[in-house]
Amino acid sequence: MSKVIIIEPSKATASFIASTLQRAGFVCDHASTYESAERLIAANDYFAGLSSMVLDEVEYGSGINLLLEHRIPAIAVTASLDEHVLNTLSQKNIVDYVLKKPDQAEYIARIVSRVYKNQGIKVLVVDDSASVRDWISRILKRQGLTVLQADDGHSATKVFYKNSDIKLVLTDYNMPGMDGLRLTAHLRTIRPMDELSIVVLSSDTKSRTAPLFLKQGANDFIQKTASVEEILCRVNSNLEFLELIQASREQANKDFLTGLWNRRYFFEHGTALYEQAIVGGSELCVVMLDIDHFKMVNDTYGHDAGDEVLKEFSALLVDYVGDAGLVFRFGGEEFSILLEEVQADELVEFLEDFRVLAEGFSVEYKGQGIKFTVSIGATANMDESLTAMVSRADGKLYEAKRTGRNKVLCDW
Numbered sequence: 001m002s003k004v005i006i007i008e009p010s011k012a013t014a015s016f017i018a019s020t021l022q023r024a025g026f027v028c029d030h031a032s033t034y035e036s037a038e039r040l041i042a043a044n045d046y047f048a049g050l051s052s053m054v055l056d057e058v059e060y061g062s063g064i065n066l067l068l069e070h071r072i073p074a075i076a077v078t079a080s081l082d083e084h085v086l087n088t089l090s091q092k093n094i095v096d097y098v099l100k101k102p103d104q105a106e107y108i109a110r111i112v113s114r115v116y117k118n119q120g121i122k123v124l125v126v127d128d129s130a131s132v133r134d135w136i137s138r139i140l141k142r143q144g145l146t147v148l149q150a151d152d153g154h155s156a157t158k159v160f161y162k163n164s165d166i167k168l169v170l171t172d173y174n175m176p177g178m179d180g181l182r183l184t185a186h187l188r189t190i191r192p193m194d195e196l197s198i199v200v201l202s203s204d205t206k207s208r209t210a211p212l213f214l215k216q217g218a219n220d221f222i223q224k225t226a227s228v229e230e231i232l233c234r235v236n237s238n239l240e241f242l243e244l245i246q247a248s249r250e251q252a253n254k255d256f257l258t259g260l261w262n263r264r265y266f267f268e269h270g271t272a273l274y275e276q277a278i279v280g281g282s283e284l285c286v287v288m289l290d291i292d293h294f295k296m297v298n299d300t301y302g303h304d305a306g307d308e309v310l311k312e313f314s315a316l317l318v319d320y321v322g323d324a325g326l327v328f329r330f331g332g333e334e335f336s337i338l339l340e341e342v343q344a345d346e347l348v349e350f351l352e353d354f355r356v357l358a359e360g361f362s363v364e365y366k367g368q369g370i371k372f373t374v375s376i377g378a379t380a381n382m383d384e385s386l387t388a389m390v391s392r393a394d395g396k397l398y399e400a401k402r403t404g405r406n407k408v409l410c411d412w
Helices: 013-021 034-043 064-067 084-089 104-119 130-141 153-163 180-190 209-216 228-253 263-280 294-302 305-325 344-359 386-403
Strands: 003-007 027-031 047-054 074-078 096-099 122-124 146-148 166-171 197-202 222-223 285-291 326-329 333-339 362-365 368-372 376-377 409-410
Touching: 003 013, 003 034, 003 064, 013 027, 013 104, 027 034, 034 064, 047 064, 047 104, 064 074, 074 084, 074 104, 096 104, 104 228, 122 130, 122 153, 130 146, 130 228, 146 153, 153 166, 153 180, 166 180, 166 228, 180 197, 180 209, 197 209, 197 228, 209 222, 222 228, 228 263, 263 326, 263 333, 263 386, 285 294, 285 305, 285 344, 285 386, 294 305, 294 368, 305 326, 305 333, 305 344, 305 362, 305 368, 344 376, 344 409, 376 386, 386 409
Parallel strands: 003 027, 003 047, 047 074, 074 096, 122 146, 122 166, 166 197, 197 222, 376 409
Antiparallel strands: 285 333, 285 376, 326 333, 362 368
């Protein structure tokens, strides 16, 4: 759910915030009074809310309190940041605060996007003090994060192995058994810095402590005396770093037109899958597909129509394959599939059903229905290597096209 509630008496301010968030892809509801906010919250699910500190006929900060009572991550909207306002905000379990100024637009979109992305992100808090763990956990839960806890390095390792999707670890230094330094070093043997952020939150003030952790692979080091605001900023920055790396990786490994994984990622990911299958004794099938007479589509309808056919065909193929494997665009009108969940004796039937589906499919473009067929070559023979499997499947694809197209041929 990507819906946000804005509790704000000023129509101009509410309109500014709403337009900012709508440009970022969010749906916004506006309540100008406390009562209307109650009604909207009762009738809708919101992943976040922004509220003015001042609402007519209710106490200062009541809008924020209403959001918190309904466990909606709350962002305070204020006209000033004098001492009274800051003291009030520091006592509330809010995500953050923003000023009622046009130059805050980028930050408003950023903090709301952060809360949205935090849904489902797991963070592990490691400290031998239960009170410290709970304090940090409450801070992180304000942001919509899922928080796991461990009381030392050994128990943290067990939690980590059971939750391989943990994105960030906040750890103390001095703990019995395995301390934070050893934990950091151990976690780095499992996950690199671009997949897992490790933030050290320690009371140790020795000048050598931070460099020791950073050299062992920690991403950041924060003193426990830091403000809640600083801790949250550091956490958000580390999560954003991971997302930037992931986005960069996807950009390098995905086809721009169709959004499918590209040839490069096929061999990078496929080699690992092949090795796992060999070690585990499981099956892996490689499939090569080619849209028949695709040049005629471009020549007849134009290259824009050809691009639309490639996109629609990609969507059809991904939907059909589902969780059975991964789909790749090899280049031009040629595609590939790595099938993990289809057994060798089911392969022909699985691919034949798709061939029939594609034959009956039509792409609508400027009032015209564009039809096409597909030739398919595949192999379940894992005797040599992934590259050899691609060659076998490609050979069968070539044979299918040479002997009439619109057919499935498999190599065993």
